[in-house]
Amino acid sequence: MSLNHLCTQMPAQDRAQADMLAVQENSYNGHQVTAGFTGPPRGAIPVKKMWRNGRTLRVKILNGSSKVRSKIQQYANAWTPYMNLKLEFVPSGQAEIRVTIDVSNASWSYVGTDALAADPNSQTMNFGWLTDNTSEIEFSRVITHEFGHALGCIHEHQSPAADIPWDKPAVYAYYQKTQDWTEAQVDQNIFEHFNDSTTQFSAFDPRSIILYAIPASLTTNRLSVGWNTELSATDQSFISSAYPATIAADVAYFNTMEVRPWDKPAKEAMKSQHLAGTGDAAPTLALGLNCLDVGNNANLRVNAFADNVSASSADVHIDTWADTTLYAAAVTWFTVPAGNSDFQTGSFCTEDDHAWDHPQQKTARQITFTRPYAAPPKVIVWLCRLDLDRSTNYRVTATGTDVTTTGFTLHLDTWADTKLYSATASWIAYPANRANITSGTYSITDVRPWDKPQSVNAGRIQFPSGCFQDGHTPQVFHAFNSLDVDRKANVRVKLGADNVGKDGFDWHIDSWADTVLYSAGVSYIAV
Numbered sequence: 142m143s144l145n146h147l148c149t150q151m152p153a154q155d156r157a158q159a160d161m162l163a164v165q166e167n168s169y170n171g172h173q174v175t176a177g178f179t180g181p182p183r184g185a186i187p188v189k190k191m192w193r194n195g196r197t198l199r200v201k202i203l204n205g206s207s208k209v210r211s212k213i214q215q216y217a218n219a220w221t222p223y224m225n226l227k228l229e230f231v232p233s234g235q236a237e238i239r240v241t242i243d244v245s246n247a248s249w250s251y252v253g254t255d256a257l258a259a260d261p262n263s264q265t266m267n268f269g270w271l272t273d274n275t276s277e278i279e280f281s282r283v284i285t286h287e288f289g290h291a292l293g294c295i296h297e298h299q300s301p302a303a304d305i306p307w308d309k310p311a312v313y314a315y316y317q318k319t320q321d322w323t324e325a326q327v328d329q330n331i332f333e334h335f336n337d338s339t340t341q342f343s344a345f346d347p348r349s350i351i352l353y354a355i356p357a358s359l360t361t362n363r364l365s366v367g368w369n370t371e372l373s374a375t376d377q378s379f380i381s382s383a384y385p386a387t388i389a390a391d392v393a394y395f396n397t398m399e400v401r402p403w404d405k406p407a408k409e410a411m412k413s414q415h416l417a418g419t420g421d422a423a424p425t426l427a428l429g430l431n432c433l434d435v436g437n438n439a440n441l442r443v444n445a446f447a448d449n450v451s452a453s454s455a456d457v458h459i460d461t462w463a464d465t466t467l468y469a470a471a472v473t474w475f476t477v478p479a480g481n482s483d484f485q486t487g488s489f490c491t492e493d494d495h496a497w498d499h500p501q502q503k504t505a506r507q508i509t510f511t512r513p514y515a516a517p518p519k520v521i522v523w524l525c526r527l528d529l530d531r532s533t534n535y536r537v538t539a540t541g542t543d544v545t546t547t548g549f550t551l552h553l554d555t556w557a558d559t560k561l562y563s564a565t566a567s568w569i570a571y572p573a574n575r576a577n578i579t580s581g582t583y584s585i586t587d588v589r590p591w592d593k594p595q596s597v598n599a600g601r602i603q604f605p606s607g608c609f610q611d612g613h614t615p616q617v618f619h620a621f622n623s624l625d626v627d628r629k630a631n632v633r634v635k636l637g638a639d640n641v642g643k644d645g646f647d648w649h650i651d652s653w654a655d656t657v658l659y660s661a662g663v664s665y666i667a668v
């Protein structure tokens with residue numbers, strides 16, 4: 142096999158459109174941890190590209206000999222024992238993965254759901270050199286590799302964990318000679334790293350099928366890697382964790398990218414959400430914001446709310462107003478069935494206390510429970526509506542204090558020179574001794590000082606031992622309770638949770654592009 146036979150991860154032509162399709166396919170692409178390129182386009186919101194777990198992907202091979210077609214089917218299925226996706230090879234009709242064999246072309250594939258953004262009349266994957274005379278080992282190497290891309294894997298040498306000591310001038314010269322690549326193409330295909338430490342990689346895996354061969358002449362320490370020809374143990378465990386046998390229940394979530402791309406900002410976005418198991422009467426929804434991408438050329442104004450709430454559905458809205466540019470935002474909600482005596486929810490807006498055009502730094506309101514509790518309950522508080530002046534940093538915090546059996550004090554505050562015109566917090570209360578539920582808060586300041594801003598922040602929440610039984614994967618609902626973001630760039634911040642299990646979860650609070658994120662705090666409830 143020749144080193145000349147390289148593969149290209151085909152970038153989506155319309156990044157924002159592909160991001161919208163990714164979130165429509167699998168809402169976790171919007172709120173799980175990020176996996177975008179560090180490079181252009183500037184400001185693109187980081188979105189994952191994984192398929193909806195449990196689905197069937199249709200694969201249509203558009204040309205090729207019967208031998209090559211059967212080899213494609215055989216080696217694509219190298220992945221299937223390890224994942225909860227099915228590959229269905231269809232002779233005609235629609236297919237998510239469309240394969241051509243075109244020896245005048247390179248080998249390439251779109252990555253994961255980017256295939257949904259491709260022209261439906263063209264291929265999403267091409268094999269540039271497969272013929273009836275191709276060796277068995279080359280069939281295995283190339284087909285397994287390209288289908289790895291189609292399932293959402295990126296090149297292993299672009300892992301944030303890969304620390305390959307490239308001899309850069311030698312690399313540019315080599316790929317210019319063998320592939321006719323420009324320096325920009327080498328940068329994109331070889332040097333550019335993905336920006337998150339929890340994509341498919343925990344550590345650099347030199348045995349991965351998704352790795353290029355690395356000739357010793359291209360590294361400063363003469364490190365070399367040969368062509369890998371089959372799935373490594375890490376490839377198998379990655380795809381198993383990406384598409385596990387147990388399909389997690391969807392956490393309530395609405396991202397504006399489900400209804401429009403982030404580069405087409407609008408004043409209003411709405412999704413009609415089906416509600417199940419809420420009984421015969423309309424439930425109550427407590428909402429909290431968990432992703433913001435808002436321009437800094439106007440005040441930070443965003444409003445998440447639900448209306449037309451019935452026993453079976455609710456309309457969830459994320460709006461802005463006046464001259465604010467809302468690129469994207471997301472919200473979660475916790476649903477309390479009518480007649481449930483344990484949970485109580487409500488909301489409080491500073492404008493219930495004073496007018497928006499008379500801003501004040503601190504607002505406190507005594508909240509009285511409709512039904513008193515036997516003992517002081519647990520209370521969690523989320524931000525669901527914001528109106529902050531653009532001329533100073535965006536600083537706001539919502540907290541509940543002095544919790545008693547009959548109520549608590551809800552605070553909506555800002556500090557320093559920030560002008561908080563208005564904010565709304567929603568709250569949820571439940572008995573502190575209730576089983577199979579836990580809640581709490583976490584903050585960027587748990588892991589670093591606020592005055593050392595960085596874009597990627599992560600930690601782990603450990604649930605109380607015995608809170609959840611073996612085999613139960615709780616749902617984690619989480620949303621902001623505080624923000625502290627510099628006004629000099631757009632407000633871009635999002636939450637993610639992964640590795641959710643009965644013992645806890647990993648949290649992520651990330652910003653992207655040139656946003657300066659001093660801090661953000663979160664309240665969560667896990668059931």
Ligand SMILES: [Zn+2]
Nearest residue numbers: 148149150296
């Ligand atoms: Zn590749």
